[in-house]
Amino acid sequence: MENAEKLRVRFAPSPTGFIHVGNARTALFNWLLARQKGGIFVLRVEDTDLERSSQEYERNLIKDLHWLGLDWDEGPNTGGKFGPYRQSERLELYHQYAKQLLEADQAYYCFCPQEELERERAWALAEGRSPVYSGRCRHITLKEAQERIKAGEKAAIRLKVPEEGLVRFTDLVRGEVEFDLKLIGDPIIVRSNGMPAYNFSVVIDDALMDITHVIRGEDHISNTPRQILLYQAFGWPLPVFAHLSMVMGKDNTRLSKRHGATSVDQFRREGVLPQALCNYLSFLGWSPPEGKEVLTLEELVKLFDLSRVNRSAAIFDYEKLYWLNRQHIKLLPAEKKLTLSLPYLQEAGLAGEDITPAQSQWLSEAIELFLEGSNKFSDLPEKFLLIFDFQPESLDEESRQIISSDSARKVLKAFINKTAGVTEFNYEFFAHITGEIKKETGVKGKELYHPLRVMLTARASGLELDKFIPLLEQGAKLNFPRPIKNSLERIREFSTFLKLQEKQEA
RNA sequence: GCCCCUGUCGUCUAGCCCGGCCUAGGACAUCGCCCUUUCAAGGCGGCAACACGGGUUCGAAUCCCGUCGGGGGCGCCA
Numbered sequence: 001m002e003n004a005e006k007l008r009v010r011f012a013p014s015p016t017g018f019i020h021v022g023n024a025r026t027a028l029f030n031w032l033l034a035r036q037k038g039g040i041f042v043l044r045v046e047d048t049d050l051e052r053s054s055q056e057y058e059r060n061l062i063k064d065l066h067w068l069g070l071d072w073d074e075g076p077n078t079g080g081k082f083g084p085y086r087q088s089e090r091l092e093l094y095h096q097y098a099k100q101l102l103e104a105d106q107a108y109y110c111f112c113p114q115e116e117l118e119r120e121r122a123w124a125l126a127e128g129r130s131p132v133y134s135g136r137c138r139h140i141t142l143k144e145a146q147e148r149i150k151a152g153e154k155a156a157i158r159l160k161v162p163e164e165g166l167v168r169f170t171d172l173v174r175g176e177v178e179f180d181l182k183l184i185g186d187p188i189i190v191r192s193n194g195m196p197a198y199n200f201s202v203v204i205d206d207a208l209m210d211i212t213h214v215i216r217g218e219d220h221i222s223n224t225p226r227q228i229l230l231y232q233a234f235g236w237p238l239p240v241f242a243h244l245s246m247v248m249g250k251d252n253t254r255l256s257k258r259h260g261a262t263s264v265d266q267f268r269r270e271g272v273l274p275q276a277l278c279n280y281l282s283f284l285g286w287s288p289p290e291g292k293e294v295l296t297l298e299e300l301v302k303l304f305d306l307s308r309v310n311r312s313a314a315i316f317d318y319e320k321l322y323w324l325n326r327q328h329i330k331l332l333p334a335e336k337k338l339t340l341s342l343p344y345l346q347e348a349g350l351a352g353e354d355i356t357p358a359q360s361q362w363l364s365e366a367i368e369l370f371l372e373g374s375n376k377f378s379d380l381p382e383k384f385l386l387i388f389d390f391q392p393e394s395l396d397e398e399s400r401q402i403i404s405s406d407s408a409r410k411v412l413k414a415f416i417n418k419t420a421g422v423t424e425f426n427y428e429f430f431a432h433i434t435g436e437i438k439k440e441t442g443v444k445g446k447e448l449y450h451p452l453r454v455m456l457t458a459r460a461s462g463l464e465l466d467k468f469i470p471l472l473e474q475g476a477k478l479n480f481p482r483p484i485k486n487s488l489e490r491i492r493e494f495s496t497f498l499k500l501q502e503k504q505e506a
Numbered sequence: 507g508c509c510c511c512u513g514u515c516g517u518c519u520a521g522c523c524c525g526g527c528c529u530a531g532g533a534c535a536u537c538g539c540c541c542u543u544u545c546a547a548g549g550c551g552g553c554a555a556c557a558c559g560g561g562u563u564c565g566a567a568u569c570c571c572g573u574c575g576g577g578g579g580c581g582c583c584a
Contacts, residue, residue: 016583016584046584048584052583052584117581117582118581121580124507124580125507125508125580126507128507129507129508130507130508130580131508132580174511174512175523178510180509183509183580184580188582191582197582197584198583198584199584202584218510218577219577219579219584220578220579221511221579222509222511222580223579223584243511245511245578246577246578248576248577250517252577254577254578280518285518285519287518287520291520291533293533310519312577313511313512313513313577313578314517315518316518317518319517320517320518320533320534321534323533372546372547373546373547402544444543448543449544452543453543453545454544459545460544461544461546463546464543464544465543465544
């Protein structure tokens with residue numbers, strides 16, 4: 001039975017903004033299932049809300065999905081035998097099916113003015129009742145309605161819902177769910193402006209597109225009975241439903257800008273890897289059967305299992321996402337790290353548009369070192385400042401503390417003296433004179449190296465000096481748009497800075 | 507207000523369906539130690555949870571009922 005019917009799933013976003021991580025997760029789960037089962041993944045654009053939909057948003061949406069690594073077998077620009085895949089291009093279809101319902105007396109025209117409906121709803125709410133449509137227009141005959149419409153009246157179309165009974169369905173993640181029909185009322189299926197209402201167009205499309213599994217957010221669970229009623233009115237077989245829990249922010253409210261980045265687009269710009277984002281998203285409500293957590297898309301496809309999806313809402317944890325991102329960054333080959341890092345360095349003015357092979361080589365080494373412990377690629381420019389930026393006059397509090405002790409002063413002076421006439425500087429030389437200073441002054445360990453670090457970097461922390469010094473010396477020779485001061489230049493600048501300070505102190 | 511969904515460490519979760527293997531496992535975060543020429547990374551270790559109250563049972567995180575908490579929905583938005 002299961003192999004007789006090919007699994008068909010869809011992702012049906014409305015192009016009204018940037019794609020949110022919650023929606024991305026829904027898309028991912030659908031895609032994962034389709035790829036695992038050798039099924040079909042359909043992209044359908046729900047653009048019936050003329051006010052909010054736009055072409056540009058649709059392009060963004062497609063860009064985001066591609067970036068995530070998701071592809072689809074049928075969709076707006078891809079085609080497929082169930083098209084078109086943009087709801088605005090399917091209006092004829094909706095009208096045709098609405099007409100069918102009207103003629104079968106399963107739907108009727110409603111002339112109630114919107115303001116009145118709103119008033120009734122407000123009233124019901126105030127009285128503590130469920131706001132259910134009164135059914136006032138239910139008994140207007142089709143003929144009468146058509147005449148009124150001809151005469152210029154506007155009308156919406158409503159589905160006739162049985163007044164009593166239960167709608168029951170088995171949700172793949174939630175189990176048995178039931179709703180009381182008394183609380184449903186006749187839903188509008190076509191608006192008075194002729195556009196289909198959401199609940200109507202999804203059903204028509206899902207049915208016509210042969211969708212077998214409807215996997216979507218939990219916010220749609222209460223739409224499900226209305227949709228089932230429509231399937232029943234047409235005599236169509238029901239798809240399987242699965243409702244995924246919501247993604248929340250730290251304070252347990254719906255994830256929003258206030259919590260930080262929330263759109264796929266933002267994470268891309270920050271320099272989060274798509275495979276890391278997918279990996280993280282998949283862990284919101286699902287976990288692999290064995291402990292392994294750092295997983296590629298291919299591994300996710302293999303391991304994903306809808307029956308392991310849990311039912312409670314999850315809080316989006318940036319820390320864990322960044323941790324996963326670090327893990328995925330480590331997996332990247334060096335060339336890839338370079339190409340992904342470059343835009344950030346260029347934007348910060350640290351690297352030019354044209355890069356010489358020597359620069360490229362140097363950047364690659366530097367990136368390797370600085371990426372260690374970076375959450376995301378956008379952290380890189382800040383880290384590179386260790387090399388590109390040297391300002392002894394604006395030391396932070398910690399660095400000032402470090403160089404203020406007597407032993408620190410002693411070490412620094414000795415170091416400056418030993419480098420006075422020197423023209424060549426490298427790590428071996430540094431190690432050599434540091435050894436001498438250690439012997440002469442008796443200062444060692446942290447007391448010895450920390451002041452020297454501050455002198456060479458104007459910072460209290462950063463790369464290990466045995467890595468930093470070679471990198472700095474090499475980089476200084478490479479003519480970057482922002483010049484790099486080498487060790488000797490730094491030492492001299494720092495020395496004048498120290499003298500100035502001593503004068504002030506005296 | 508009404509309806510639906512949901513409730514295991516701070517967070518994501520495993521275990522729950524098919525009670526005993528749970529002195530509740532893992533991961534992130536946090537703390538400590540090790541490594542170390544700082545910080546970070548890495549290695550090792552610690553802290554930390556079955557929302558509450560009743561049942562059922564020899565035995566409950568697991569089954570039943572109730573309470574409380576959280577979320578979603580109640581549109582001519584999707």
